[in-house]
Each structure stands twice: as C-alpha cells, then as structure tokens.
Amino acid sequence: MHRLYLVPTLIINFVIVLVPALLTVVLAFCNWDGISTPTFSGLDNFRALFADGVFWSALTNNIIWTCIFLVVPIAMGLLAASMLLLVRRGSNFFQVVYFLPVVIATVITARVWQGMIYSPVTGLFGLLSRMGLPLANPLAQPSTALFGVATVDLWHWWGFLCVIFFAALRQVPQEHIEAARIEGANYGQMMRYVLLPAIRPTIMLMMIMTVIWSFLAFDFVYILTQGGPAFSSEVLSTLAYRHAFYDLNVGQAAAAALVISLFGLVGTFFYVRLQTQEGEQ
Amino acid sequence: MRMVESRATLTISYIVLGIGAFIALFPIALLVLNSLKPAALIVQNPLALPNPIRWENFVNAWNHAKFSKTFINSLLLSGTTIVLVCSTSSLSAYVLARRKIASWKIWTFYLLATTTAPIQLYIFPLYFGFAKLGLINNVFGVALIYTALYSPFAVMLLRTYFIAVPKELEEAALIDGATHWQVFSKVMLPIVSPGILTVALIIGLNSWNEFLIAATFLQKADKVTAVIGFYLLSGQYSSDWGEIMAAALIIVVPVVVLFVAMQKRFIEGMAGGSVKG
Incomplete structure (x- = not known):
C-alpha cells in the first residue's frame, strides 16, 4: 500500500520533467521548428552549435560566472557569518537584513539596479557622472555587461550563503572554540584551524550548488541585457532560450540544453553523493 | 561564541x-x-x-500593471502550488523517510538528481506540449509545473522532519489497531505540521517570485502573475520610474512583511536542507 503514497509525486514529476527531458535528448538530434514534424538530422545541431562563436563566448561567460560566484559571495558570506558569530548581540537583525534581497523577486531586483543605480538618466551612476565622476552604465558596454549583471546577482545571492554559513557555524561545538581561545588563537587562526574545517561539508555543498546554479543563471541576464550588447553577456541558458523561442530552432536549443545538463551532471553527481552520505549515518 | x-x-x-x-x-x-x-x-x-x-504613483501602478487581476492570478497560482506540493510531498517524504518500500533508495536518488536538473532540459518540449493541449495561459497548468519543480526540495526537507519522529509512536498506534493511513494522517501529519508550514512558506515565496516559467507559459495580459505584470509594465508600457518603483513596492511589501513575521521558519527551511553536520 505504501508504494501508492509515492505515486502522485512521481506522476507529476514524470509528466513535467522526465518525459520532456527525454524528448529534449531526442530533439537534440532532430531538426524541429516547434510546429511541423521533427526530422532526424544526426549531429547537425551540435555541429552548428560548436561552429557558432556565440556558443563559445556564452560558455566562456558561464565559466567566468562560475569563478566569480565560487569566490565573491562565498567569501562575503563566510566573513559576515563569522562576524555574526563574534558579536552575538544583533546577529538576528543583521541576518534578516542580509536575507531581504533573497526574498525579493528577481525582476524587481533587476529593475531597481537598472533604473535606480546603473541608469545614466534616472540612476545613481547618472547622478555621479553629472557631478563629475565619469561612470558609464556597465550594462551598455560589451566589456563590462557580464560583470554588471553578475553584480546584481551577487547582491541578490550573498545573504543566502551568509545565513547558511551562520547556521552551520552555530553548530560548531563550543568546546572546540573555547579550547582554541584558551590557546590564544586570533580571528585568522580561529577561522583557519577551527571554524572553516568544522563547516567544510557545508562549504563543499554550497560550492557544488554554485557550480550547478552558475550554469542555470538566466533571470538577471535575460531581464537586464537579453545577452547583449552584441552577445557579450550571453550565457548558455539565454542562448538556448533564444534558439527555441525566437529563432524557432528547437533542435539546436535542445543541443545547447544538453551541454548545460552535462556540466550540471558533474555537479549533480557530487551533490547526490554528499547528500546521501549524510543519509547513511 | x-x-x-x-x-x-x-x-x-x-x-x-x-x-x-x-x-x-x-x-x-x-x-x-x-x-x-x-x-x-x-x-x-x-x-x-x-x-x-x-x-x-501607487494608484497609477495598480491600474497600469492590472494588479487587481494579476494579484488574483498570483494568489491562485501560489495557493494551488502550495496545496499540491504539500499534499503530494508529505506522502512521499513519509514513505522515503521510513523506508517503507524496498526501492526507497532509488527514488531518493532520483528526486535529489531532479532538484539540480536545469529547466532548459525540459522546458522546450513541455512548452510545445502545453501549447498542443491548450494549457498556455492556464494558471493551473503552471501550478503543475511548479509542483514538479519544487516537490523534490519539499520531499527532502519534510523527510528530515519525518525521520525525527520516534518510531515508537507509530508502532503504538498500529498496536492500538490504527490502519496505516490513520497512522500517517492522524499521528504523523500533526507532528510534522511545523515542517509542512515551513515548506508552504518557501514554496509560496518561490512561486510568487518565479520568472522564467511564468513569463514563458503565461502570455495574455490578464492571465499573467503580478511579477510578470510588473515586468511588462517596466519593459514596455511605462518609462515613469516613480510608477515602476511603486509597482515594485506593491509586490515586495506583502513578501517582506510575511518574511519578517515568519523569519525563523523561512531561514530554518532554507538553511535546513543545506547545512551539513
């Protein structure tokens, strides 16, 4: 009888995720505009994709994005979380403030940064350049567009990591911290020899998730720059989306989706292993 | 410290x-x-x-973003998703946490893996399938997608709540003559209800804020969610930034009030699945 309990979850999952995912694998080897009958085209989609310079720059952007997010928000989160552990008084207030950007919809966050900060007309950057500090809108320059978008996602994201690291740090046994303190450890030594090793599994998990999420990054790129200017901020997910819904080249979109999934798969392997290790105990 | x-x-x-x-x-x-x-x-x-x-600004924003329509759509969408996720996931989480079936390991693996599956892996065939079935612009169709998208997370979180319930409670109820269904619905569910509330809050927040799927599957101006209504207002119809920010505030305020009021649950729920001991 108990196996029936799983049925609703699995039916919904199969219909929405599994079956379409398998169809995507098939479509990657087909020529399809979304309307007519798909025709088998072998590796054509992949050939076209790999011959497209935009694909390689999108892939490079995903890798740059991953590197940024593996370092900056994790460092910010760890620094703030360790400070929260130190001060204790007010830590809850700061935690809630840091988490606020996480609960605000991505569209709203994107528009606030676009209009109120980056805009040369209505934003802070415009005000500062009128006052003589030349600040160009980063989203309008091919060389800075990706970083302009990444900054917005960083603002939206680092508080989440801080809250998670703080939760992990609070579970570090008190005796370990006291012992290090009696030995005369300073902040740096405390971090390096006691706190960081103690929350290593959590940091590992967050790094794996960062790699997976970095290849899924979509909302901010799509809303802020649509991948532009001149594809300079294009990432794989916006490239796939554009192929499917703007060019009606669903086969090639499916091929790009498979490339994204391939990177995700490596992360997923480590993620599942880490998560189930804990389940075994 | x-x-x-x-x-x-x-x-x-x-x-x-x-x-x-x-x-x-x-x-x-x-x-x-x-x-x-x-x-x-x-x-x-x-x-x-x-x-x-x-x-x-607020009056104009309310009218131009059609919030009297789109807020209802958002509430309907979030509400349906919460009900679907909580009911289906608590059933699954119970079975997987208690290892009631021999294949519990496979399904746990499978659900964990789908939490990390990119949306792009299934959204394209799904879109054209939905279009064939006439499910585009249907809030309940989107709720179904959200349910599939969020239930692995919900199952994993609820699983930890079920694991924490002592086995003796279940055994005692069975000895007293309760059926398996009664054990689940009358004994287990009330105990894990704080977990279900946490899941409901996080799922509600996610479906309220979601962009990619809502923007793809809801296209008619009177079928979109509040967030997409805001996206359309700020993208095409208006360049009055006072009005755009007013519209943003209207969407953000209920979320922030709910978050601050229930901060412990939100933060525990979000961090719960991520902190490794």
Whole structure:
C-alpha cells in the first residue's frame, strides 16, 4: 500500500520533467521548428552549435560566472557569518537584513539596479557622472555587461550563503572554540584551524550548488541585457532560450540544453553523493 | 561564541556587519524612496527626499500593471502550488523517510538528481506540449509545473522532519489497531505540521517570485502573475520610474512583511536542507 503514497509525486514529476527531458535528448538530434514534424538530422545541431562563436563566448561567460560566484559571495558570506558569530548581540537583525534581497523577486531586483543605480538618466551612476565622476552604465558596454549583471546577482545571492554559513557555524561545538581561545588563537587562526574545517561539508555543498546554479543563471541576464550588447553577456541558458523561442530552432536549443545538463551532471553527481552520505549515518 | 571579545574586535565586527547591511539595504532604500517621487524629480536626483510625496504613483501602478487581476492570478497560482506540493510531498517524504518500500533508495536518488536538473532540459518540449493541449495561459497548468519543480526540495526537507519522529509512536498506534493511513494522517501529519508550514512558506515565496516559467507559459495580459505584470509594465508600457518603483513596492511589501513575521521558519527551511553536520 505504501508504494501508492509515492505515486502522485512521481506522476507529476514524470509528466513535467522526465518525459520532456527525454524528448529534449531526442530533439537534440532532430531538426524541429516547434510546429511541423521533427526530422532526424544526426549531429547537425551540435555541429552548428560548436561552429557558432556565440556558443563559445556564452560558455566562456558561464565559466567566468562560475569563478566569480565560487569566490565573491562565498567569501562575503563566510566573513559576515563569522562576524555574526563574534558579536552575538544583533546577529538576528543583521541576518534578516542580509536575507531581504533573497526574498525579493528577481525582476524587481533587476529593475531597481537598472533604473535606480546603473541608469545614466534616472540612476545613481547618472547622478555621479553629472557631478563629475565619469561612470558609464556597465550594462551598455560589451566589456563590462557580464560583470554588471553578475553584480546584481551577487547582491541578490550573498545573504543566502551568509545565513547558511551562520547556521552551520552555530553548530560548531563550543568546546572546540573555547579550547582554541584558551590557546590564544586570533580571528585568522580561529577561522583557519577551527571554524572553516568544522563547516567544510557545508562549504563543499554550497560550492557544488554554485557550480550547478552558475550554469542555470538566466533571470538577471535575460531581464537586464537579453545577452547583449552584441552577445557579450550571453550565457548558455539565454542562448538556448533564444534558439527555441525566437529563432524557432528547437533542435539546436535542445543541443545547447544538453551541454548545460552535462556540466550540471558533474555537479549533480557530487551533490547526490554528499547528500546521501549524510543519509547513511 | 560564549567568550568575551575585546572591544576592538567587536568594533571591527560591527563595522563590517554595518557595511554588509548598507549594501543589502541601499537598493531597497532607493526603491522605497523613488516610489514616492514624480519621474521628473528622479531624473534630477534619485537620492533626494520625496517632496512633496506623490501618492498617485501607487494608484497609477495598480491600474497600469492590472494588479487587481494579476494579484488574483498570483494568489491562485501560489495557493494551488502550495496545496499540491504539500499534499503530494508529505506522502512521499513519509514513505522515503521510513523506508517503507524496498526501492526507497532509488527514488531518493532520483528526486535529489531532479532538484539540480536545469529547466532548459525540459522546458522546450513541455512548452510545445502545453501549447498542443491548450494549457498556455492556464494558471493551473503552471501550478503543475511548479509542483514538479519544487516537490523534490519539499520531499527532502519534510523527510528530515519525518525521520525525527520516534518510531515508537507509530508502532503504538498500529498496536492500538490504527490502519496505516490513520497512522500517517492522524499521528504523523500533526507532528510534522511545523515542517509542512515551513515548506508552504518557501514554496509560496518561490512561486510568487518565479520568472522564467511564468513569463514563458503565461502570455495574455490578464492571465499573467503580478511579477510578470510588473515586468511588462517596466519593459514596455511605462518609462515613469516613480510608477515602476511603486509597482515594485506593491509586490515586495506583502513578501517582506510575511518574511519578517515568519523569519525563523523561512531561514530554518532554507538553511535546513543545506547545512551539513
């Protein structure tokens, strides 16, 4: 009888995720505009994709994005979380403030940064350049567009990591911290020899998730720059989306989706292993 | 940390934390400040205080973003998703947590793996399938997608709540003659109800804020969610940034109020699945 309990979850999952995912694998080897009958085209989609310079720059952007997010928000989160552990008084207030950007919809966050900060007309950057500090809108320059978008996602994201690291740090046994303190450890030594090793599994998990999420990054790129200017901020997910819904080249979109999934798969392997290790105990 | 910190350490810590708070709050402050100003004043100086306050921004935003329609759509979508996720996931989480079936390991693996599956892996065939079935612009169709998208997370979180319930409770109920269904619905569910509330809050927040799927599957202006209504308003129809920020504030305020009121649950739920001991 108990196996029936799983049925609703699995039916919904199969219909929405599994079956379409398998169809995507098939479509990657087909020529399809979304309307007519798909025709088998072998590796054509992949050939076209790999011959497209935009694909390689999108892939490079995903890798740059991953590197940024593996370092900056994790460092910010760890620094703030360790400070929260130190001060204790007010830590809850700061935690809630840091988490606020996480609960605000991505569209709203994107528009606030676009209009109120980056805009040369209505934003802070415009005000500062009128006052003589030349600040160009980063989203309008091919060389800075990706970083302009990444900054917005960083603002939206680092508080989440801080809250998670703080939760992990609070579970570090008190005796370990006291012992290090009696030995005369300073902040740096405390971090390096006691706190960081103690929350290593959590940091590992967050790094794996960062790699997976970095290849899924979509909302901010799509809303802020649509991948532009001149594809300079294009990432794989916006490239796939554009192929499917703007060019009606669903086969090639499916091929790009498979490339994204391939990177995700490596992360997923480590993620599942880490998560189930804990389940075994 | 239970030891006494030196004054200097504390001061530096508070300065760092203060800078963090400033970074987090500055764009939000700009959002609130400029929602109260006419567009001309924003062009002059986005940092200036609103003087006089322009309350019409909110009326215009409400009308132009069709919030009286789109808020209902958002509530319907979030509500349906919450009900679907909580009912199906609590069943699955119970079975997987208690290892009631031999194949529990495979399904746990499978659900864990789908939490990390990119949306692009299934959205394209799904879209054209939905189009064939006439499910585009259907809020309940989107609720079904959200349910598939969020239930692996919900199952994993609820699983930890079920694992924490002592086995003896279940056994006692069975000895007393309860059926398996009664054990689940009358004994287990009430105990894990705090977990279900946490899941409901996080799923509600996610479906309220979701962009990619809502923007793809809901296209008619009177079928979109509040967030997509805002996206359309700010993208095409309006260049009045006072009005755009007012619309943003209208969507953000209920979320922030709920978050601050239920902060413990939100943070525990979000961190719960991620902290590894």
